[in-house]
Amino acid sequence: MLLSAKAASSSGPQIALFIDKVEWHARELTRAFAALGARIVPLRLSACSFDTRRSSGIAIPGFGARLPDLVLVRAVGLGSFESITLRLGILHALTELGVPIANTPRAIERCVDKSTTSFLCFHNKIPTPETFALQSPRQARALVRRECARGPLVLKPLFGAQGRGLKLIRHEDDLPDIELLAGVYYLQRFVGIDRGGYSDIRVLVAQGRVIAAMTRRADHWITNVKLGARPEPVQIDDEMRDLALRATAAVDADFAGVDLLRGADGRLTVIEVNSMPGWQGLQSVTDLSIAEELAAALLARYGLMSTPAELAS
Ligand SMILES: Nc1ncnc2c1ncn2[C@@H]1O[C@H](COP(=O)(O)OP(=O)(O)O)[C@@H](O)[C@H]1O
Ligand SMILES: [Mg+2]
Secondary structure, eight states: OOHHHHHHHOOOOOOEESSSSOOOHHHHHHHHHHTTTOOOEEEEEGGGGHHHTTSSSSOOSSSSOBSSSEEESOEEEEEEHHHHHHHHHHHHHHHHTOOESSHHHHHHHHHHHHHHHHHHHHTOOOOOOEEEEOOOOOHHHHHHHHHHSSSSSEEEEEEETTTTEEEEEEEGGGGGGGGGGGTTTTEEEEOOOOSSSSEEEEEEEEEEEHHHEEEEEEEESSOGGGTTOEEEEEOOOOHHHHHHHHHHHHTOOEEEEEEEEOOOSSEEEEEEESOOOOOOOHHTTTTSSSHHHHHHHHHHHHHHHOOOOHHHH
């Protein structure tokens, strides 16, 4: 029988944190989980392997014959289609073995593929801009001819992040060659409004609760903090909370960073749901420790919270 880390160790829950490199978020999480009696073991998902000589069938460096009590995924890492498939396969296998994973590979897949997020928002009647994902250049040109008569579209990499590779499309000739887009056109109605600058709202949700939110203000319509947008505090209202919670539930994520944009009609729409969100910008305008809120929410969710007596011992 597999021994869980909790049973094997008196030092509290043992948590595998999948990361690309040890940076601010990993340090924050390590500190926050330690304060709650849990130990973070940071490692790359690419360092894990299937090994059918082991009782679990999986080798996770740092865990020996044991399995983690909880797995946190901050990064899947870059790689070929095959290597990413293997990494996701390992996450799916851990789920199969009953190891709690936040976020689950299913939620990660639903968010990394922006077209599935769009479909799930649409399907769950969550306001989101009209969106199209297609593979035929001929169909894409026809779509742009038809749709751009009503205003511009935004072209995004299907697997994009941090505002990279977005392009405004006003005319079919603005469409890049499909080879430059990994074979997929993901096109969305442009809802950015210039109000003497641009802004959107990022809401961080964990376990059905809003942890923190900010406005991101920028001179450009792409408002990612990585591209220089300025984080500002925002008073979360019912509309923001409702959309962020429903979008997170639609992708079935334990925690998520939800991007909201206000359209010309004054209503908010869901632009994107991030299953591996960063929160450094958000932390800069938030009083409470986001890592501590996340740690407490996740440990409570999976029944791993130590009692005050255990913490003191
Ligand atoms: N449909 C849209 N209309 C207007 N602006 C958009 C639209 N989609 C994205 N943007 C802008 O681009 C930014 C990045 O887009 P997003 O879909 O969140 O991708 P990423 O994964 O790169 O963050 C958004 O925060 C917003 O400022
Ligand atoms: Mg985004």
